[in-house]
Amino acid sequence: MQSNEEQLTPPGRNSPRPRTTEERPPPEEIRSVSRHVRAVRDVLRPLLAPPRTERVPVMEALGRGLAETILAPMDLPPFDNSQMDGFAVRSQDLADGHGTLRVGAPGPAGAVPAPLTPGTAAPIMTGAMMPAGADAVIPIEWAVPPAFPTPGALTTVTLPPPTAGAFVRPRGSDVAAGDCALTCGTYLGPRQLGLLSALGVTEVLVHQKATVLLVTTGDEVVEPGERRTPGKINDANNTLLEASMREAGLIVVRAGIIRDSPDVLAEVLKRHAPHIDLVVTTGGVSKGAYEVVRQTMLDHPVEFSHVEIQPGGPQGLGSFDGIPVLAFPGNPVSCLISFEMFLRPLLGELFGTPTPRAAYRARLSQPLTSPPRKHQVRRGVLLPNGTVRLEGGEGSHLLGALARSDVLIHIPVGISELAEGEEVEIWVV
Structure with missing residues (x-):
């Protein structure tokens, strides 16, 4: 029995x-x-004690969270360089208006150019180091003639007057040596890894x-x-x-x-x-x-x-x-x-990973109702005109609607209905 x-x-x-x-x-x-989020945070926080980290090559850090603060070990750019193909000049040589200067030795990218002699203009390529004595670059299309001379030919070029610093990327103008390049906790995507490589960093500490x-x-x-x-x-x-x-x-x-x-x-x-x-x-x-x-x-x-x-x-x-x-x-x-x-x-x-959902405000393309004592999360589609359309109903079993949606629509506690055209917060998923 x-x-x-x-x-x-x-x-x-x-x-x-x-x-x-x-x-x-x-x-x-x-x-x-909000209270439940705080409670979950309290439960998860012990995962950080003690910190579990590992040092990995930069490319293996893709999609990871940075576990250290990176101070720039060098300047970016590492030297003054040209923003344009053109002529490196001393602005004071052209201070009185258009002038004709002798063409000096060219400055190819990757080489250290000879110092600029007063009264000369040095052909220079984008990204090439500025010659000592030059303080401006004049784009090639502003020159007369608008072309570089044949290498070795003794010639002159007529140029408009520049402002000191024009089309020059100063050393350290992007990131100065010793500055904070990336803070601890940063999500490491392609852009962040590109910066690390430009700084010569080959390995980083990330959260396991x-x-x-x-x-x-x-x-x-x-x-x-x-x-x-x-x-x-x-x-x-x-x-x-x-x-x-x-x-x-x-x-x-x-x-x-x-x-x-x-x-x-x-x-x-x-x-x-x-x-x-x-x-x-x-x-x-x-x-x-x-x-x-x-x-x-x-x-x-x-x-x-x-x-x-x-x-x-x-x-x-x-x-x-x-x-x-x-x-x-x-x-x-x-x-x-x-x-x-x-x-x-x-x-x-x-x-530090994943990145937060992108949150925006969008207008409803239709009215909706919501239980006033609950934070409702509806599924929706962001339309080309910037409005958002509800996708499917409120049911928690509607996988087809979930699969078709590309945003989550948030209706906070205290709201029971919204009219067409009213704004809501959306998360892009």
């Missing part, structure tokens, strides 16, 4: 342990978005990539490509979140799909704990009687709350055996919005 506990176990579950009256938690806290264990739960979920029987759905969360996390600079370990068994989930977490920095789960966080993530975390400091956001309200946050845990809802759009709102921005803040 089955015990009372066995009789309470619903069919199709892997024997989760139902809570007794004594185990039931107090009513859930309702949190604002954090490793996240990604866990999707649910008896109803099957891996794409597996035989799908009635009542089952193909898993999208693993792919959706792994792609997002890898794009954000994380190393992702997929635990696969964990059935609704607290014992199985706990064993998976314990097995991976020594090798990971963070756990992200999807599903099993709502208020049902048999939510596997809630059941697994009964003996661990993980709080479950409801955040004032739609979609993505149910959230879990804490640690399992000392490893930070973020428990996201199971619907695909909900888990992605949770990542975008609560994890991705803080990764950039703590580790």
